[in-house]
Amino acid sequence: MDFTLPEEVEMVRRMVRDFVKDRLQPLADQVEEEDKIPDDVLQEMKELGFFGLPFPEEYGGVGVGELGYVVALEALGGANSAYGNLIGAHTGIATMSIYLGGTEEQKRKYLPELCSGEKIAAFALTEPNAGSDAAAIETTAVRKGDKYILNGNKIWITNGDIADVVIVYAVTDKSLGARGGVTAFIVEKGFPGFSVGKIDEKMGLRGSHTAELIFEDCEVPAENVLGEVGMGFLIAMKALDVGRIGLAGGAVGGAQWLLEQCIEWANQRVQFGKPIAHQQAIQWMLADMATEIHAARLMTYHAAWKLDQGQRVSREAAMVKLFASEMANRVADMAVQIHGGIGYMKEHFIERAYRDTRILRIYEGTSEIQRLVIARDLLKAGK
Numbered sequence: 001m002d003f004t005l006p007e008e009v010e011m012v013r014r015m016v017r018d019f020v021k022d023r024l025q026p027l028a029d030q031v032e033e034e035d036k037i038p039d040d041v042l043q044e045m046k047e048l049g050f051f052g053l054p055f056p057e058e059y060g061g062v063g064v065g066e067l068g069y070v071v072a073l074e075a076l077g078g079a080n081s082a083y084g085n086l087i088g089a090h091t092g093i094a095t096m097s098i099y100l101g102g103t104e105e106q107k108r109k110y111l112p113e114l115c116s117g118e119k120i121a122a123f124a125l126t127e128p129n130a131g132s133d134a135a136a137i138e139t140t141a142v143r144k145g146d147k148y149i150l151n152g153n154k155i156w157i158t159n160g161d162i163a164d165v166v167i168v169y170a171v172t173d174k175s176l177g178a179r180g181g182v183t184a185f186i187v188e189k190g191f192p193g194f195s196v197g198k199i200d201e202k203m204g205l206r207g208s209h210t211a212e213l214i215f216e217d218c219e220v221p222a223e224n225v226l227g228e229v230g231m232g233f234l235i236a237m238k239a240l241d242v243g244r245i246g247l248a249g250g251a252v253g254g255a256q257w258l259l260e261q262c263i264e265w266a267n268q269r270v271q272f273g274k275p276i277a278h279q280q281a282i283q284w285m286l287a288d289m290a291t292e293i294h295a296a297r298l299m300t301y302h303a304a305w306k307l308d309q310g311q312r313v314s315r316e317a318a319m320v321k322l323f324a325s326e327m328a329n330r331v332a333d334m335a336v337q338i339h340g341g342i343g344y345m346k347e348h349f350i351e352r353a354y355r356d357t358r359i360l361r362i363y364e365g366t367s368e369i370q371r372l373v374i375a376r377d378l379l380k381a382g383k
Ligand SMILES: Cc1cc2nc3c(=O)[nH]c(=O)nc-3n(C[C@H](O)[C@H](O)[C@H](O)COP(=O)(O)OP(=O)(O)OC[C@H]3O[C@@H](n4cnc5c(N)ncnc54)[C@H](O)[C@@H]3O)c2cc1C
Pocket: 089, 123, 124, 125, 126, 130, 131, 132, 133, 155, 156, 157, 158, 159, 202, 205, 210, 359, 362, 363, 364, 365, 366, 367, 368, 369, 372
């Protein structure tokens, strides 16, 4: 067994690390205050290939596979969560839906401009009455001639306000249930009847927005059915499997960065005449953090590697999403504890990290839903 990362993946890691240190970290407070990624930074990210990392070069991607993508998201951990969130929604689930479910023609049409970041994508599944129970979506799509007419509302859609292309999941035949009755559509910003509603005020993730998307007799050409009619739910679940591995990579990176900040602080903060790092209580927290991060990293790399081998990863994807997001929350909690009062202050980045980490246990399937996926798979396989 060889744990050495391929050279091209190491190169991606170095590139992202340098970019985070030189460009993103100095802008951390600005992004938090203005709730926006600066346009010039976004442009640099496009030029560096951030938007198409896992996809093959023939579609305009960087071609470093899921492992390279995961390592990049991990290396982004030292920056505001907004960047990983933007990439996670765009690449991990939205563009991924086209890559996994699209026809060859659709891939050739959409992937190059999505991989270059010229166009931004969003993944629209959640609705007011369908969160964890994604099969309960109510948005409808009815065929009329060479078009489908979409009606309904999607909520909390990451990149919803800036997306040029939205993958929208809608019911085409209620009688067939989700598997067979849900279809995915590639909706472009200018399609008649499509509009962006409320932009949400969130606990954290400033610089990354979620929005309501409204479809009022929205006209979508029939050729924009993603893949085949009735395959939408399967495409969504497959894309989420992949997205969850990337999300775990981001969780590992964020936790690693917090650990490094805690080590620095523990060595520097003096109480009772010596650095708090000399206290066993602090040392044990650092040891627990490092151990959990190591476990999550290995699980995540393994799931990414397995996916790159073309193997089924539903169970592993759920496991790494569950473990890494819960781990990151434990680490964030310990990071506040190690920092004491300063970690609770708005002026300090630990406070921001604590708020930003909380979402990991909720989106792309809550921790409870991951356990449900794992348990179902266990009971089916008998092992
Ligand atoms: C910041 C943010 C960004 C998001 N981005 C997107 C996006 O880009 N695209 C998109 O489509 N959606 C997005 N979402 C939606 C997100 O995926 C959902 O919030 C998530 O799937 C949970 O659904 P819900 O919030 O409706 O919770 P609910 O489904 O109402 O769940 C509430 C609670 O009940 C639990 N629960 C529900 N069912 C069960 C069960 N069967 N067994 C045990 N426990 C259960 C849940 O685990 C949770 O604890 C985003 C959400 C947020 C907050």
